[in-house]
Amino acid sequence: MRRYNINSDWKFRKGDGSPAAVVTLPHIWDIRGGQNGNGGYVGVCVYEKQIEMSDDWKDRDIYLEIGAAGSVAEVVVNGQPVGTHKGGYSLFRFNITKWMRPGQCNRIEVRVDNSVRDDVYPIAADYTFFGGIYRDVNLVVADASRFSLDDDGSEGIYIIPEITGGGRGRVRVYSVVDEPEGCEVCCQVLDQDGELCAKATVKAGKEPAELFIEQPVLWNGRSGAYQYTLSADLLKNGRWMEKRMIRFGFRSIRLSAESGFQLNGERLFLRGVGRHQDREDRGWAISREDMEEDMALLKEIGANTVRLAHYQHAPYFYELCDREGLAVWAEIPFISRLSDSAAARENALLQLTELIKQNYNHPSICFWGIGNDVTMFGAEDWVEEALREMNALAKCLDPGRITVCSHMMTLAEDSPLSAITDGIGYNVYYGWYVGECSDMGVWLDELQQKQVPVPIAISEYGADGILTYQTGSPTRGDYSESYQSLYHEEMLAIIRAHPLVWASYVWNLCDFASVNRKEGGVSGRNN
CATH class of the missing domain: 2.60.120.260 (Galactose-binding domain-like)
Known part of the structure; x- marks a missing residue:
């Protein structure tokens, strides 16, 4: 190829x-x-x-x-x-x-x-x-004869690394090969120094290749994002056809209401931000340097997670998250205004399929997000049905990852929509659109008392801040950077005091284009 x-x-x-x-x-x-x-x-x-x-x-x-x-x-x-x-x-x-x-x-x-x-x-x-x-x-x-180019945009290879008894690592490699007759897939696992760890050869289109590594180094988030490389060669009747080189990592993830999010068996409070992919005067046509600058900002603020909203981001940014150890919440644009047409349902399922298949091998991705603000225009019965269908699809394509959905803060805690995915996020804007910052603590206390059955994240919280607006007397709604700073100091203290919250995401890493907005004297931008 x-x-x-x-x-x-x-x-x-x-x-x-x-x-x-x-x-x-x-x-x-x-x-x-x-x-x-x-x-x-x-x-x-x-x-x-x-x-x-x-x-x-x-x-x-x-x-x-x-x-x-x-x-x-x-x-x-x-x-x-x-x-x-x-x-x-x-x-x-x-x-x-x-x-x-x-x-x-x-x-x-x-x-x-x-x-x-x-x-x-x-x-x-x-x-x-x-x-x-x-x-x-x-x-x-x-x-x-090739690693498939017709598999929903994927690389045609799916890697499942896991730790078995005694700390031994097992890697299963599933390959999708077009015209596989007479073909073999030769797999090798290399460590970060390029040293051979394991190898196996299987007939294409048959059982997965299995490779074993003694005491593999774990991908452990910001503490150490170790990755191995799979080298997969396709041969047909002994003749070399093509090669794939794919990085992956060993890690285990778990989410529960009792223990929150666990990475490799250790509880990890996830604190990060949401991210859009656009830049001023470049829109979505951003460069690798732009993405690297975003990653540098994420590291500078101490984030250990990022919510890549509200759609599939560039492959290179997922690679950066793999390398730097950020846990990723990846999602599709099943958002805000929804349609109950069969064509719209099919499109949501297609976008979820492409997201999962194209990004299956990234160790950084821990969560598949299937929706955001889905009740903005009403909670009709078919919305629940659609979410259940998408959750089932995500679990079918990738049973090893955690499914999540972001809901508006107005969603009732006993809504059937909150019990579909493994975990949920609430987009909460106390202290900005409604109420005061202290209301966030009251709201979280009430949720804790009601014993919501699924683990809860704050998938969005934030306040607008326009850098040229400064004041010694900040108040809610003044759009000043001064109020924004005060807001974040208060919110951080509230979130830290509530172990119920397994993840929290500031909205947003940077200002982004929003053509219908006009706030604080600024048009076309979310501040």
């Missing part, structure tokens, strides 16, 4: 008839409109590129691989529709082989639409839905 990056020299044109321009991906259109409250262009835009088909690609399959496009993308090759992907945050691929013409220039079009529609999530949320192809685009050229 060969992967060719094709980010450069795309012809871009808006659907409003504006002149075409040449752009380099990643790319977002109308960034300023999305962050200043004016809205910018919403609708279809077209990215077009000419690709000359190499002789080396003869008799091989050619895939177009798009890291993410917001939010619906239709791929057209030489005027022929290939397929449509619905969802603006996950990687997707289309096999374009039969539409490519050898020895000729081939026209690839990606028609991207960021319009709100009731069959694609999110339908409504408190952040800007930027339009564009905002992650890398590649051509992938592969033989017919």
